Amino acid sequence: MAVFDAVDYDQHSLLEALKASPDQEIEVLNLNGHRYLGCGWKNSKRLVLRGTAGNNLGAFADGPTILLYGNGQEGVGNTMSDGEIVVYGRVGDIAGYGMRGGGLYIRDDAGYRLGIHMKAYQDKRPVIVVGGQAGAFVGEYMAGGTIIVLGVNGSNRSLIGPYCGTGMYEGEIYMRGEVPRRHLAENTKTEVLHGEKDLQSILPYLMRFAAHFSYDIDLILAEPFTRLTAVDKRIFSHMYTGFTG
């Protein structure tokens, strides 16, 4: 395993050093806002990061496992194709933007615009699990995949911010607990699910979250979940009149 101390590197030289490393497992210590780590990586490497990762961590990534012991900034997992990012801390805005595969597990909170434009295709089923809360615009324009917001970290903040699911037309958002309707977009419907049996389809994700962050799965399943989906899958189809004259 190669170990790099980020103190010795600036933004660009750290990326060059990581790229040049032949090791399958790489650890970086003392990260201090270095950006674009793991960006565009198409491999099965394991990247262990300690400190604060800068913007667009794992953007366009296709396969690597990234463990971040610390907080992430904006754009974690931006347009990610495959792989897994596990954050032992919180992340900023637009995490998982346009994500089309792989998993993004966040122990604490996520900022605004979580999982916007997330989409699924065949075996590509992206999933985001947030242990704490998420800000406004969760799953805006969502076109597939799964977002789960658990609120298990004991914060008093609202589970999600307003405008959740705006413009959404595919995919599912699960929120642990009750969510005020005023925070949910018009074109969405909710149902309340209880326990392991109702939550069969997302149980593997919940188990994985529990394993990553040492939570008791029974504790997570103890509360009911609200499942949010789109009512009309063709939200814009009634808006237009084709003018052929």
Add this chain to the structure above:
Amino acid sequence: MTLSMLTPAFTVGRNEERCIRCGVCVNQCINEVHHLDEDGFMWVTDKNCVGCHRCAVLCPTQALAITEFPLAFRPNNYWSSASLREIYAQAETGGVLLTGMGNPRPYRSYFDHLLLNASQVTNPSIDPLREPMELTTYLGNQAAMLGEREKPLLKLEVPVMFSAMSYGAVSLNVQKSLARAAREMATFWNTGEGGLHSDLKEYADSTIVQVASGRFGVTPDYLNNAAAVEIKIGQGAKPGIGGHLPAEKVSADVAKTRMIPAWSDAISPAPHHDIYSIEDLAQLIETLKVATNYQKPVSVKVAAVHNISAIASGMVRAGADIVAIDGFRGATGAAPMRIRDNIGIPIEMAIAQVDQRLRDEGIRQSVSLVAAGGIRNSADVVKILALGADAVYIGTAALIALGCHLCQTCFTGRCNWGIATTDRQLSKRLNPEIGAIRAINLLKAWEHEIKEMMGGMGINAVDSLRGNRLMLKGIGLEQHELELLGVTAAGD
């Protein structure tokens, strides 16, 4: 059902003496304008006709004539028949009017108010048939400082590229035709935002791949399977709004290329939600450069809007290697009519202003300018280069070369020419081998015309034409317009 007040736009006349009842028109029209009944009578449904001319062009006896439907409204210089018909359509449906292709309204075209210079006596003109004429153009950041990393450049043998047109908006055979033509002519074609079909990977070295807000089909392989990456911010036909490929056009193959479920809408709203500022743009540009190992220039495409020079300056400072500007005549597969027809500014003004602004700020060398939106012919190319562009994108002209008749109904997906459709049967009507030849012919003809015009001016390299506004004179323009374009009046 209530009465529709919309009368047909066109009427299809059939010369009965010429018609041989062969049924070609019946088979060729997806809109079911023609019908041959069992008694041998030909029936015509005028209201279905969009004026695409497919039947008339293929009719073996030239029996068909398509004219405007002869129903004249009382003459009115303010309320045109179009404005009435648009209101009828909206009163019947309550919908936003949707249309295709570029802005057709009679706004002033500055191209048509600019004249080119030629040499006489004092400076000999050059005959491109006997003397070498250099059109080679490099696009990218050419301001590298000593010791800096070498910046990647695109090399074009002719300063004309094919505009972004996504698979889904156009058929795969359109992309195949343009990709082949681009490779043959040593220029580039652009995937648009709909991903890169596996059949087109072999053209990687001639391909510019686009990243738009929907991020359709954007993977590390996609980014690296190209000569350059273009971030699409805006489009001349619909500045300020995003893209929306209706579910009807998202066939299984389109879905595979975009990596979304088939027969679902493909929506890419106006902002990239990871770009709310110039600083954010800088980050996406850098992210793409990191993801492609600094091997590919990054282009950023925007629509020509009022404040374009300040916007372009910001884009250059954000690290864009190429700034592509799409003027208000730029076309689209689908856009709300009011937006297409009323938003943006002419590309001639935008390029003149941006080129001057970047020179004033001393950053013109750090970027190449690509002009798009309404380039109709080689003279337009020469004029826009003289106004300051490095190269142009052509979309509408390329589609016309492939057979488009500008009926402006691309959004229906029922294109009788096999261009703006993803229907398998309709797509077959465009043979990509023939399409490629037609596109190559167009570029070759323009290339020769550009060389002749340059030669006439006594210029033998396109580098000496770029931003050379002394080669332009304005005709019929106001003083302020001349100043904005940076040219003087004919005779001045």
